[in-house]
């Protein structure tokens with residue numbers, strides 16, 4: 001069988017046999033009645049990890065982000081985030097649809113805003129011309145920033161600005177475990193700085209489905225109602241929660257391996273004659289720009305011919321994401337193919 005290496009995203013992972021066993025063995029109940037013991041266990045476990053009172057299990061990170069924004073804003077208010085933020089770029093314009101709120105887009109560096117930038121976007125109070133600033137949202141790691149991350153000191157400094165202006169701080173932590181693995185910061189400390197935390201177990205941690213929103217009991221009570229309205233009140237989803245518990249217990253420690261693999265790929269790309277530049281690799285994402293030897297479409301096709309699936313990430317841009325299903329053998333094969341492409345003479 002031909003070796004297929006899927007580097008499009010860390011969402012493509014499939015449950016391991018041991019994870020599947022944990023799923024089969026799950027005790028379940030109707031979660032709309034609050035009776036699924038495995039979901040209740042997962043929500044309590046994740047909340048405790050991040051120093052929060054409560055959690056709510058949802059089908060996607062988009063839903064957890066959108067619920068948090070809805071719960072923490074009102075119509076005619078404004079959310080401050082980086083221009084490249086997933087909540088703005090990749091959630092279908094959901095902030096305007098779900099929350100009737102406006103967005104202030106900050107030009108950060110590789111997805112990261114400074115405290116000064118955040119503060120400069122806070123609107124003056126009591127001026128009817130402006131939307132009211134109501135929420136600040138960070139992304140960690142930053143997807144479009146090439147997996148860049150905020151460390152705890154940077155988060156603390158932005159949190160200080162938010163507290164001074166009485167603004168809640170939301171974390172889109174779809175890849176927060178990668179940020180923690182790279183920075184060495186503790187999840188528990190995050191609870192002090194963020195009012196709401198969205199985490200995905202379906203990315204680097206390898207669960208097939210599942211995200212959680214974590215926050216105060218009051219916030220999660222509100223979130224329950226919003227999740228229901230969005231059609232996200234689910235029933236015996238404990239089979240999925242069991243995969244997420246398994247992922248938290250077994251797949252966090254290994255994330256560093258994905259980061260090492262991403263670095264190997266970026267080192268090869270740095271030395272390839274078809275690459276213009278590579279964003280610095282800090283975690284499991286490699287974003288690079290091709291020179292005129294290849295268009296992104298032609299490059300993605302050349303890789304596909306060798307069983308490597310990658311995603312075009314804009315004109316001349318390509319993204320690789322490493323994850324639990326990328327084996328050493330797949331990495332070696334990808335390195336060989338990337339090196340061999342140096343010898344191809346390509347007419348564009």
Ligand SMILES: *Cc1c(COP(=O)(O)O)cnc(C)c1O
Pocket residue numbers: 059060061062063065086087139141142143172174175200202211
């Ligand atoms: C993947 C991702 C999400 C959530 O995506 P879903 O596919 O809805 O689970 C949110 N934020 C970031 C930064 C992401 O990369």
